[in-house]
Amino acid sequence: MAYEITLLTTMAISVLFALSLNFISGFCGQISLGHAAFYGAGAYTSAMLAKAGAPFLLTLLPAGLVAGAIGLIVGFASLRVRHDFLAITTMGVGFLFIGLVRQQDVLGGELGISAIPSTGLGKIGFMAFAMGLAALFAGFCVYVKRSWMGFVYDSIADNEDVSEIIGIPVSRYKLIAFAIGTAVAGVAGGLYAHHVRFIAPDSFGFVESVTVLAMVIVGGIGSIWGVAFAAAFLSVLPLWFQPIDDFKILLYGALLFAMMRFSPGGLAGLVARLRGVS
Amino acid sequence: MSTLLDIQNVTVRFGGVTAVEDVSLRIGERELLGFIGPNGAGKTTLMRVITGMVRPQAGAVVFKGTDISTWPIHKRIRGGLALAQQIVQPLHAFTLLENVVLSAGGAKTGNPITALLSNARDDERAVALELLERTGIGAAADRYPGELPLGFLKRLEVSRALALKPDLLLLDEPLAGLNQAEAESLADLIAKLAAGGQAIMLIEHNIREVTRICPTLYVQDNGRALAHGPADEVMADPAVRRAYLGLEEAC
Numbered sequence: 001m002a003y004e005i006t007l008l009t010t011m012a013i014s015v016l017f018a019l020s021l022n023f024i025s026g027f028c029g030q031i032s033l034g035h036a037a038f039y040g041a042g043a044y045t046s047a048m049l050a051k052a053g054a055p056f057l058l059t060l061l062p063a064g065l066v067a068g069a070i071g072l073i074v075g076f077a078s079l080r081v082r083h084d085f086l087a088i089t090t091m092g093v094g095f096l097f098i099g100l101v102r103q104q105d106v107l108g109g110e111l112g113i114s115a116i117p118s119t120g121l122g123k124i125g126f127m128a129f130a131m132g133l134a135a136l137f138a139g140f141c142v143y144v145k146r147s148w149m150g151f152v153y154d155s156i157a158d159n160e161d162v163s164e165i166i167g168i169p170v171s172r173y174k175l176i177a178f179a180i181g182t183a184v185a186g187v188a189g190g191l192y193a194h195h196v197r198f199i200a201p202d203s204f205g206f207v208e209s210v211t212v213l214a215m216v217i218v219g220g221i222g223s224i225w226g227v228a229f230a231a232a233f234l235s236v237l238p239l240w241f242q243p244i245d246d247f248k249i250l251l252y253g254a255l256l257f258a259m260m261r262f263s264p265g266g267l268a269g270l271v272a273r274l275r276g277v278s
Numbered sequence: 279m280s281t282l283l284d285i286q287n288v289t290v291r292f293g294g295v296t297a298v299e300d301v302s303l304r305i306g307e308r309e310l311l312g313f314i315g316p317n318g319a320g321k322t323t324l325m326r327v328i329t330g331m332v333r334p335q336a337g338a339v340v341f342k343g344t345d346i347s348t349w350p351i352h353k354r355i356r357g358g359l360a361l362a363q364q365i366v367q368p369l370h371a372f373t374l375l376e377n378v379v380l381s382a383g384g385a386k387t388g389n390p391i392t393a394l395l396s397n398a399r400d401d402e403r404a405v406a407l408e409l410l411e412r413t414g415i416g417a418a419a420d421r422y423p424g425e426l427p428l429g430f431l432k433r434l435e436v437s438r439a440l441a442l443k444p445d446l447l448l449l450d451e452p453l454a455g456l457n458q459a460e461a462e463s464l465a466d467l468i469a470k471l472a473a474g475g476q477a478i479m480l481i482e483h484n485i486r487e488v489t490r491i492c493p494t495l496y497v498q499d500n501g502r503a504l505a506h507g508p509a510d511e512v513m514a515d516p517a518v519r520r521a522y523l524g525l526e527e528a529c
Contacts, residue, residue, distance in 0.1 A: 147396060148386045148392075149393040151399075152393055155372070157371075158369045158370060158372070159367065159369055159370075162367045164350075164351045165329065165367075166355065166442065167442060168387050170352065174389055191466050
């Protein structure tokens with residue numbers, strides 16, 4: 001039972017993390033190769049506060065705020081950068097984060113932070129809490145998608161210049177997407193830190209950024225259900241089958257390649273196509 | 279007639295090339311101005327200066343009495359300008375109807391918070407449908423831009439610009455790519471809009487239609503203002519005929 005609870009908690013955190021990237025890349029069309037940095041910023045913030053004696057729940061809000069604030073700064077700096085240039089820029093941000101964290105003794109340097117206090121919610125309580133947050137954010141995403149904000153994001157993802165010429169303040173919308181997406185990644189990071197109770201710089205590196213991007217792309221960029229499903233599935237795959245963990249990058253790489261080649265719309269696109277055929 | 283748009287001594291250089299040189303031009307409220315000139319005359323560049331897509335090296339753009347030279351594009355659009363571009367730029371993920379609906383939803387899209395709290399699209403849909411009917415592409419409302427020929431997309435550009443309910447409508451070669459019948463009916467619509475009080479600046483190569491509907495013409499050549507006045511006088515101007523139409527050589 002404890003094993004299943006761990007699996008479900010891992011799933012919930014991954015779903016939240018993947019949906020946060022989907023908000024930026026799927027909704028607003030801004031590709032990010034450094035999303036793990038914000039996950040890490042939230043994880044470190046939450047872990048440090050918990051170590052200092054703050055109750056778990058009170059560490060999540062600052063985790064989101066710190067990650068969101070950094071996200072806003074990165075977003076602001078990246079406003080004029082597009083497409084592949086944005087991907088490279090965000091990749092740089094990811095490396096910058098790791099490089100900085102490694103040098104900080106306060107943050108545990110290479111060794112990271114261990115013995116993060118328990119949440120006090122119990123294993124089941126924490127699992128339910130993580131699932132609740134993931135469901136809440138998924139619900140928010142569904143709502144946004146149907147609102148005029150979602151409509152505007154679709155247009156920005158389609159063509160920023162056209163959006164601007166029909167009077168849409170594109171920069172403002174992009175910054176909001178960055179702020180929301182990175183803040184939620186920070187909250188997911190806070191959950192992660194309290195789930196594994198040990199964090200180190202390597203948990204938030206380039207591999208993690210690519211992993212979450214793979215979840216979004218395999219699920220179908222922009223599709224809430226597709227991304228949630230892919231995140232849930234891909235996050236527990238290495239836990240289910242230990243051998244897969246050793247070949248994680250290989251598997252994700254192969255999945256990314258296969259999806260881009262055969263179904264750029266991801267699983268969601270595949271399902272839509274199959275429905276169209278039947 | 280009071281001035282709606284006042285372009286003051288605008289100069290635009292791209293590298294060593296001067297695209298627009300010291301151009302000043304006024305458009306009054308309710309005016310329909312035909313803007314002609316040979317290829318490379320700097321017409322589109324001047325249009326882009328008005329919308330803010332190009333920042334001039336010198337000069338100012340004053341709209342409704344306010345200097346908007348430093349305003350970003352979206353703010354100028356919200357201030358009452360609208361542009362139908364020469365090279366069509368539909369949003370490919372949207373149907374024609376959705377393209378126009380988004381444009382008609384300016385009151386909801388200006389502020390992200392308002393956008394987040396708004397769901398209903400019925401009013402905008404009604405406006406958009408009517409506009410698509412008026413431009414003659416209502417039958418294709420639910421089709422995607424990728425499935426349609428250029429003539430439809432040119433009219434989509436115009437519909438989308440009209441959905442912004444602009445004080446000044448900027449049309450960059452809206453008739454190009456249409457057949458004669460389509461061009462005539464769209465020109466009729468432009469004339470009708472103008473008769474209803476809509477101020478319009480029309481860049482067009484279709485001289486037949488321009489001279490048919492525009493009472494006033496402005497001619498630019500090599501980035502410089504060549505003539506500006508009543509259409510018949512401008513068209514009779516030897517300099518215009520020489521520069522633009524090459525008629526004297528031809529005759």
